[in-house]
Amino acid sequence: ANFRHVDEAFFDDLEDTLIESDVGYETAMQISEDLRDEVKLQNAKSKKEISSVIVEKLVDMYGEAGEGEDNSIHLAESGPTVILFVGVNGAGKTTTIGKMANMYKQQGKKVLLAACDTFRAGAIQQLQVWGQRDGVDVVAGAERSDPASVCFDAVKKAKAEDYDILFVDTAGRLQNKVNLMNELEKIKRVITREIPAAPQEVLLVLDATTGQNALNQAKLFKQSTAVTGIVLTKLDGTARGGIVLAIRNELHLAVKYVGLGEKVTDLRPFNANDFVYGLFKDVITG
Amino acid sequence: MAFEGLTERLQKAMTNLRRKGKVSESDLRQTMREIRLALLEADVNFTVVKDFVKTVRDRALGAKVLDGLNPAQQIVKIVDEELTKTMGETAVPLNKSAKIPTIIMMAGLQGAGKTTTVGKLALKLKNEQNARPLMIAADVYRPAAIQQLQQVGDQIDVPVFQLGTDVDPVEIVRQGLAEAEANHNDYVFIDTAGRLQIDEQLMDELANIKALAHPDEILLVIDAMTGQNAVNTAQGFDDKLDITGVVLTKLDGDTRGGAALSIRAVTGKPIKFIGQGEKMTDLDVFHPDRMSNRILGMGDMLTLIEKA
Ligand SMILES: Nc1nc2c(ncn2[C@@H]2O[C@H](COP(=O)(O)OP(=O)(O)OP(=O)(O)O)[C@@H](O)[C@H]2O)c(=O)[nH]1
Ligand SMILES: Nc1nc2c(ncn2[C@@H]2O[C@H](COP(=O)(O)OP(=O)(O)OP(=O)(O)O)[C@@H](O)[C@H]2O)c(=O)[nH]1
Ligand SMILES: [Mg+2]
Ligand SMILES: [Mg+2]
DSSP: OOHHHHHHHHHHHHHHHHHHTTOOHHHHHHHHHHHHHHHHHTTOOSHHHHHHHHHHHHHHHHHHHTTTOOOSOOOOSSSOEEEEEEOSTTSSHHHHHHHHHHHHHHTTOOEEEEEEOOSSTTHHHHHHHHHHHHTOEEEEOOTTSOHHHHHHHHHHHHHHTTOSEEEEEEOOOOTTOHHHHHHHHHHHHHHHHHSTTOOSEEEEEEETTBOTHHHHHHHHHHHHHOOOEEEEEOTTSSOOOTHHHHHHHHHOOOEEEEEOSSSTTOEEEOOHHHHHHHHHHHHHHO | OHHHHHHHHHHHHHHHHHTSSSOOHHHHHHHHHHHHHHHHHTTOOHHHHHHHHHHHHHHHHHOOOOTTOOHHHHHHHHHHHHHHHHHOSSOOOOOOOSSSOEEEEEEESTTSSHHHHHHHHHHHHHHHHOOOEEEEEEOOSSTTHHHHHHHHHHHHTOOEEOOOSSSOHHHHHHHHHHHHHHHTOSEEEEEEOOOOTTOHHHHHHHHHHHHHHOOSEEEEEEETTBOTTHHHHHHHHHHHHOOOEEEEEOTTSSOOOTHHHHHHHHHOOOEEEEEOSSSTTOEEEOOHHHHHHHHHTHHHHHHHHHHO
16 A cells, blocks of 8 residues: 555655666666566565565666676687777776786786886886786886887787787777777787787776766777777775666676776676665665 | 767757747746756766756746846756856966965875876976976875876976885875975975775875875866766765865866766865866866856857847
């Protein structure tokens, strides 16, 4: 009898929460509509029942949009795997490489890093510090040298010396900078020319605090470098990263890993359940 | 691009209004819905949007019909006025101490653009006032943060004070200030490590640096692409540090930058500068009116007034 009461207030809160987590207005409304129907369908009455229906449904929705994709990292069957990192300035590319390189090194892989951000002050040294921490090799050129040629040297070395995985760090760039996006395409072409099946992964690094602009980022980076997945960083803060739901719906790009801090161990495989729960925990528990 | 859809929708709402002689409540509701949507898509925080829309609606309902303006024009005018008012009316210059050095401390989340902005500001002061700044490297956490600041210093020919990564940042600042005094530097910049506003230990560190240095200016650096969370960040840093101003970076991208409105609304602190690129010269004074235009596509809306 008091269902409608719970229902309306609850869904108002839910819409606000969704918007507040950056999923975007359209997505928020669409999700909330779908959920109303689902809650009615399942005849959920208490707030607790509604909550569990919602989490379940959302995980399903997230999964459906990515039907046929998987969020594992694809490795080459033989020869070096190349993983190219792209993204806007300061998103967390270099740090994520540092974390991921350590992860694979721990698994016994022979790992190489390529310092193809030759532009930003201190970028090469930053990657070199990570290389030392992880105990992996780094290929670097001079500051301001051509990033594609550093990449070429690194791929050559990876092939010649039987490295298992090469991580390519690139300079941050805003997606509307045509020249810089062309430079990125060139880096990618150099890789493919040397190893036709490479890069096996092109990971877009996305800062979880980003708002609606993340959709443009995903669109344009996908267009120029055929992004294969997302790493969502800085989820240890108060931002929820809801924009990845819209990205998933529109562009079918899946999150593969999340960053939860600045330490080498602060990297986790993406878990849709945990993520969705994180988006709504205030509505559910509050 | 997403913007076009947004402006078009607003235009449609305005055209509907324009056909009529006077605004009915339902017309107004429809228009305010579109404005609300546009603001949300521009990443203005949703509670800020709620307040803003209410203010505009109240004013529009109470407004007398002005000579020579039809209802559509009048609403656009009210929106524009309220946006500009929230955003701060005029550009606010950098604080300056009566006696040298003027101390400027940076704060913000990881990767926002603090170190880059230190370099840009130092260069600007050097070029415009012949200033002799010193930059203190107080980020001992991020790998190669000190080298980054040193390379920036080399590029703009400004000295950097550093004690490596094994000394406490508060102590680094103490010694850096002594160095600035000895060398008669007129400006001192303190580059701090990025941190989350919920990280109590690191926020305490900033409070301790503030207590020691008594900065004339504490600039919160925020990425213009930030979404709804901008209010939490701004509030968190302002509560702890009582910031004196904001720098909004990465506005050379295609973001609407609604975070600007959120930050202003929750802190009331002026946005002083905007970052417009990665080069050391890519820093501009903040203009509230231009920012309002950008957020709502008000430029387009105002040309609509002329057509209406
Ligand atoms: N709290 C938190 N900070 C992170 C995370 N990932 C990276 N950072 C921090 O974010 C800042 C920027 O990270 P970088 O790895 O340098 O980002 P980038 O994308 O390589 O930056 P550019 O090369 O300048 O474009 C650094 O201070 C990192 O320590 C994360 O998951 N959580
Ligand atoms: N396009 C663009 N990039 C910018 C701007 N300001 C800073 N950046 C870039 O953003 C990235 C991060 O800048 P930093 O100055 O290292 O940021 P930070 O806040 O010092 O980062 P942490 O010390 O890791 O917290 C770098 O790639 C900068 O080149 C800007 O206005 N426009
Ligand atoms: Mg980097
Ligand atoms: Mg820095």
